[in-house]
Amino acid sequence: MSIYAIIFYLLGAVIVAATALAITRRNLMHAIVYLVLSFIGTALLFFLLGAPFLAVLEVVIYAGAIMVLFLFIVMMLEIKPEERTLGPWLRQWAPALALSGICLMIMVGFLFLNAGGPGPLLLVTASPLAFGRFLFQKYWLGVEIASFLLFVALVGALYLGRDNSTTGG
């Protein structure tokens, strides 16, 4: 097992643990903190998997922007932690857990049935320059559409968030 493999499994364990903790917290603030940890771990994994540009983008966008937005909303709306009740908890989590477990088992089964196919990953790194050149040569239309999507989302969020109490703003 190479040092890269050790790093991979460590990061994987950290990410899964942080995400599992995040989705089970009753206090939203704690969930967000655990999720930030999970996203930073994911970013490090991206770095390991040869995508430094995307790794930094993951931190900037997911941990730095999206999660701060969540934090901001939670602080603004002043949300109380949920009540701890066992009945609804079981009723809600049992189907989710069952379905997730079945999906995971099928997934693992497929991967091991096809064990010869996907070989080990080779360590290569895409430099930001090469990645940018590739993106704008092959997927320039996609980039434009993505930017348009962001613009539409901006307008939509502004429309939804406008203050109704004042007229003629």
Next chain:
Amino acid sequence: MHQRRNWLQISGRAVAGLTDAFAIVFRHLFRRPVTEEYPEFKRVLPARTRARIILTRDPDGEERCVSCYLCAAACPVSCISMAGEERADGRRWASWFRINFARCIYCGLCEEACPTLAIQLTPNFEFCERDLLTMVAEKQDLLVDHGGKNNDYNFYRRAGVDMVGGKGTHIGEAKTLNIKSNLP
């Protein structure tokens, strides 16, 4: 057109104002500080500065304090306490008088409240201790042998208190009228 000129004017004024402000602040770097460095440089304080409290005596050498409790009532931090007693000749005095200087804020309200000019504030402010209890001053610590800001004032000779003589003997008091006679 008018709008644009206005906008240019506003931004020009803003830039000029900012430059001016920054220049003034920068020039202050080279000016002499006005700070007086305290332990090395001690400014002479005016005689009527209000700091440490004293208890004064009247010209006859008697204590001025008549233990009226007005200073204790006026004190916003309740640092004054005393017990009043009456002498055989009817004059009131404080059997003990205590000021907790650890709590005193030198507001001077006791001085304002005192009807006999007994409590007065002096310019001495340089006293501090590590042990707070040593800041509690008893009557013997507070009493001085002079009249403070007004040496001639004597409460008992001035007011309508029948102590040193009959009616009409006090300072500024008119002679008593003989109501049985009309003669001037």
Next chain:
Amino acid sequence: MATIVPYSHMLILAAILFLLGAGCAVARRNLIMILIGVEVMLSASGLAFIGAAMHWQQLDGQAFVIFIMAVAASEVAVGLALIVYSQRRTGSLNADDYDLMKG
């Protein structure tokens, strides 16, 4: 050339993360937690894409992660705006309270 891990391990990690996110979105009743679950799912799919890009030595997978991030960002912007809007309207963030159209 140095190798990291089998591609299948990479995919299993992405799958676990995706299912955690899906479980969160299905089981939690708080609107914000549902949105967080969706974010976890999007991030997990990005992980799978990056692994695929590395496996086949093609940059297309990495390009798709950019688009996933754009989708995630716009989804969060609109989603949170909707949550704030509905919280103002109804005063509740519990998905079970939104039952005006009882079927």
Next chain:
Amino acid sequence: MSLWVAGIIILIVKLLLVLVALLLFAAYLIYVERRLLGFFQLRLGPNRAGPWGLLQPIADAVKLLTKEDLSPTGADRVIFLYAPVVVAAAAILIFAVVPFAPGWTFRGQPIPGVITDLNVGLLYVYALSSLAVYSVALGGWSSNSKYSLLGAIRGAAQMISYELSLGLSLVPIVMMAKSFSLVDIVNAQARCPFILLQPVACIIFFISSVAEMKRIPFDIPEAEHELIAGYHTEYSGMRFGLFFLGEYVTMVTLGALVAVFFLGGWRGPWLPPLLWFLIKVAAVSFVIIWIRGTLGRLRYDQLMHLGWKLLVPVALINIIVTGGVMLAWGYKV
């Protein structure tokens, strides 16, 4: 093998040296700021501890370390205790990619004048500065105090808003240097520092990062007249000290970044490169202190208008103009 060990040793020595230098610089920046503010206001500033008050930072550190570490009732203890760490750590970690010298050779082995030359260095700086929001937001929220919460909400809103113009102002720099690496950016300024080519970008970057640091005139999150101390109202002892240290380390880092992005980094005539770098950092820090001595605090709406309606559009126009000029001059990828 011995070469590998030597490399590790050199790296650790360099890390320690940079860390110590950074912390010392930040500590003395506090002293210098207090002295300079004193002079600006015709006062003297701290001059008691040691000659000219030079031991003041040490006295402050001893005081902060020996003070009681309080946490308010009802606070979210774990988050409250660890939030200050984030701000100091993020500020210190940024320095890992800042080149401070062209490098030396030690027994034939090159020692680069930077801890690590990351090929996404600029984005790394951006990512860490965006993570600093968490210490403000979480620290303020977990204090269970309305002043802290208001400060945290204001701080989060302000930092999100100004991150945008911060990032956009650096796009022309990346376009001209053709790289995210800070070393390449310094090397691209061999002929002419970018402040002459990109004055608008420099001004926007400077204003945005002062806003990111939450300093006057952008100190609305900790406006003492309304919010006592904003998000760190409830902090005491060394946890408050970490917030304080983070602010000044960020100030040093900002000075270093302005020097790297716009003033040509360690480049300069006559003097040794490291000295040039320090001079530039000190100059930027002086300007920040000068601004603090001069300007008042912006109102919240003025702050948001400045960010969204002035800096972001101007930064976008600057990108378009830069791109157009570069195309017109026959730029090849």
